[in-house]
Amino acid sequence: MKNLVxxxxxxxxxxxxxxxxxxxxxxQTIHAIEKDKxxxxxxxxxxxxxxxxxxxxxxxxxxxxx
Amino acid sequence: MKNLVxxxxxxxxxxxxxxxxxxxxxxQTIHAIEKDKxxxxxxxxxxxxxxxxxxxxxxxxxxxxx
DNA sequence: TCTAAAAGTAAATAAAACTTTACATTTTTA
DNA sequence: TAAAAATGTAAAGTTTTATTTACTTTTAGA
Numbered sequence: 001m002k003n004l005v006x007x008x009x010x011x012x013x014x015x016x017x018x019x020x021x022x023x024x025x026x027x028q029t030i031h032a033i034e035k036d037k038x039x040x041x042x043x044x045x046x047x048x049x050x051x052x053x054x055x056x057x058x059x060x061x062x063x064x065x066x
Numbered sequence: 067m068k069n070l071v072x073x074x075x076x077x078x079x080x081x082x083x084x085x086x087x088x089x090x091x092x093x094q095t096i097h098a099i100e101k102d103k104x105x106x107x108x109x110x111x112x113x114x115x116x117x118x119x120x121x122x123x124x125x126x127x128x129x130x131x132x
Numbered sequence: 133t134c135t136a137a138a139a140g141t142a143a144a145t146a147a148a149a150c151t152t153t154a155c156a157t158t159t160t161t162a
Numbered sequence: 163t164a165a166a167a168a169t170g171t172a173a174a175g176t177t178t179t180a181t182t183t184a185c186t187t188t189t190a191g192a
Contacts, residue, residue, distance in 0.1 A: 001108075001109060015167085015168060015169085016168075016169070017167095017168080017169095025150070025151090026150065026151050026152075027169090028150075028151070028152080028171095029149080029150055029151080031169075031170070031171090032149085032150080035170085035171095037149095038148070038149055038150085039107045039108060039109050039148080039149080040107070040108050040149075040150095041105045041106070041107060041108065041149075041150095041178090041179085042067075042105060042106050042107065042108050042110075042111035042122065042126050043067060043105050043126075043128060044108075044149095044150095045108035045111070045122070046122065046123065046126065046128050047128070049122075049123070055121055055122070055123065056108065056111070056112065056115075056121070056122040056123060057112065057115065057121065057122060060108050060109075060112065062109060062112050062113070081137085081138060081139085082138075082139065083137095083138080083139095091180070091181085092180065092181050092182075093138095093139090094141095094180075094181070094182080094183095095179080095180055095181075097139075097140070097141090098179085098180080100139095101140085103179095104178065104179055104180085105178080105179080106179075106180090107148085107149085107179075107180095110179095110180095
């Protein structure tokens, strides 16, 4: 699982803290997602997709190996 | 959060157990998702979307109230 | 209508997401 | 270049997802 959160956040010129607040999660959660430390809930993914104006499928890409 | 998993599963004429096996989770996980008992990971949502040939945004719908 | 498969429910457990706090390092800007 | 802001890291704790087992109820088929 890779994702485009860091890139899309940069496009919106937001800090991790600002994005976290906007999405209602902690800054560490944003950090962990950007670093592929975990696999967010579909709800958080949907909120991100909406904010970034991107389908979840483009924001989060499952690795081929499964 | 509501979702169309039960409906889409019916369209594919699959049992909960078959869907669970296909997705690599337990039957109880499918049951809990269909009953809105929890909020699956984005990975599981993406796998479901792919199987059902539906975007995650159509398969899982966030309630207005948030 | 009897039986078997499927779905519902529930409880104990494991695993992972997410929070909070705290501090170090890097980057930005005054 | 010093200070401030942003990011990285890490650990302990909480909450929620997911598993496993087991049993009950509902649905479908012979």
